[in-house]
Amino acid sequence: MTALMDATSEQVSTLDELVDLLQSVERTISSLQAARDGILSLGSRWAVEVADQAQHPDAADMTARSVAAEMATALRMSDRTIQRRMVDADWLVTRFPLVWAAQGSGRISAAHARVIVDAAEHLDAADDRDAYSTQMIALAEVESPNRLGRMARRAAERFQPRSLDERHRDAREQRGVWVTDAADGMAKLGLLGPAALVHGVFDRLTGMADAVKAANAADRDGGRSAEPDALAATVDGRTVDQVRADLALDLLLTGAPAGHDGHAGALSAIAAHISVTIPVMTMVGRDDVAAELDGCVPIDIDTARRLAGAASGWDRVLTDPVDGSVLAVDRYRPSARLRRHLRARDQRCRFPGCGRSPSESDIDHTHDAALGGATQEQNLAHLCRRHHMLKHHTPWHVERLDGGVLSWTSPAGRTYVDRPQPPNTVRFRDSIAPPF
Structure with a gap:
């Protein structure tokens, strides 16, 4: 039918x-x-x-x-x-x-x-x-x-x-790695490279994942795995895809680049560095206030707390409890206070529509330092290298307004206003009540 x-x-x-x-x-x-x-x-x-x-x-x-x-x-x-x-x-x-x-x-x-x-x-x-x-x-x-x-x-x-x-020789020049943010505290890592190597990587990860799954099965059945010390702790219900992903991240974060490192092991000594914004209410037990990775991607509370506990020092961002604006930034150890304040305030490149993080951006003098612009918070903003060059080498013009707001004027005479992104913080009231 x-x-x-x-x-x-x-x-x-x-x-x-x-x-x-x-x-x-x-x-x-x-x-x-x-x-x-x-x-x-x-x-x-x-x-x-x-x-x-x-x-x-x-x-x-x-x-x-x-x-x-x-x-x-x-x-x-x-x-x-x-x-x-x-x-x-x-x-x-x-x-x-x-x-x-x-x-x-x-x-x-x-x-x-x-x-x-x-x-x-x-x-x-x-x-x-x-x-x-x-x-x-x-x-x-x-x-x-x-x-x-x-x-x-x-x-x-x-x-x-x-x-x-x-x-293929020409295509190899396009090889690269990139990150795409996803929902729910996740992100995707993309890699473009020679097909033989990429498939080889995937095959090796699959072989490792199969070995982990086999050890899990042996432990569940009461048997003894071939490598008990290495694999006994991995007994769980993960799928092969999940094990592959975990292994890839483990290898990339902890493995040594033997084919590229020098005798002194300079590359092996480089560790991953990330920035996490964690409201103080989260640190004292509140689970309904999210943390953010590099000012753009929410991450789960457990991960945020573990990262905070392992950090050698914290930046403390003081925010207004009414409107959420950044008031000051300090740290228990002396460092570049102004840079930290700008990172906390800007959270991204300040050209309209750009989402590049401060770690990928330059600190630019809105009024050129060579022309007398002061090196202070009111005259500084993060611009990624692309938009830093655009500001200096094209007719695009930027002016500073109050509250860290930037007003951009395009070559066609159109005006676009970029405001600092609200920080990841707690606001007790949406606005100040009018006086009576």
Whole structure:
């Protein structure tokens, strides 16, 4: 019996109309996304044109950053995100115009276009790209993006003028590691590297996890594991995935980089360093006031308390009990008091929309020190290196307002205000009651 056996003809007709409507909406969305890519591509070309006209020596880098910042602040987004989109859009529009046009007409989706472009990023000849695009657009009209991916890679390989070995040598230059914050006090660690090494890492972690699970099973059955001292303490109900993750973090935090370290073991001596904001109410037993890692990611209370107990010293951030603003920062041991105060106040880069932490940022004089700007809290703010450069080498201008507030003026004359992020603290009242 089919699932829709009891549906009336009118109900089936309604479903058919819904599918038609959904297809129409998806075509419209694809067309609008293609239009957005066209605008972003024009912005990228505009930056190059202005830089060429002025003979900028940086190949339009700072001009492109300024344009991206202009667009991003207007959209309340990160300018890094917008600049990446500008690059991707210009790549699609200029190198794969047939794919862009197909998306603009609603024939294929943005997901199809991305799969097609990604698989052929190394095709240098315009004729090869056009021939490849024509073939893949026809397939994209009848296949899903996930199925199209494998077809696209195979098709692109036939047009490749360079061997896989040559392309792999270039691709190795893109290797890297990154962190993406997740919900509930978690984060993701990403790694891009040679496939043989990455799969080897995963295989080794799997082998270790299987050994731990086998030891657990032996202990549960009353048997004796081959390595009782090393594995007996790991008896638990973790899955293989969980054991793999625990082992990877254990190895990365405690393992020695034998292939890179010198005779003195300088790299092995480097330890992980993090900053944790813990309200005093948490330390005295309150579990309903969250702690934060590096001012941006909540972490569980037990972890926060263990980190605080193991710390050699604490920064104490004194906050106003009414509005939550930072009043002062001190420490039991002498150190750079002003730097700690700025870290506690800013908690991130102070360019609108940027979330880089103070540890990844410079302390900038809002009024340039070379022009008489004072080195004091009222004239200092954290700017990541990208936005520090943007402030000094583009028409973007910043002014200091009261309460640590910064007012940014864009090259187009638009104004954006950035306020210090409220600290992770306890406020007893939302506002001061009016006097009577």
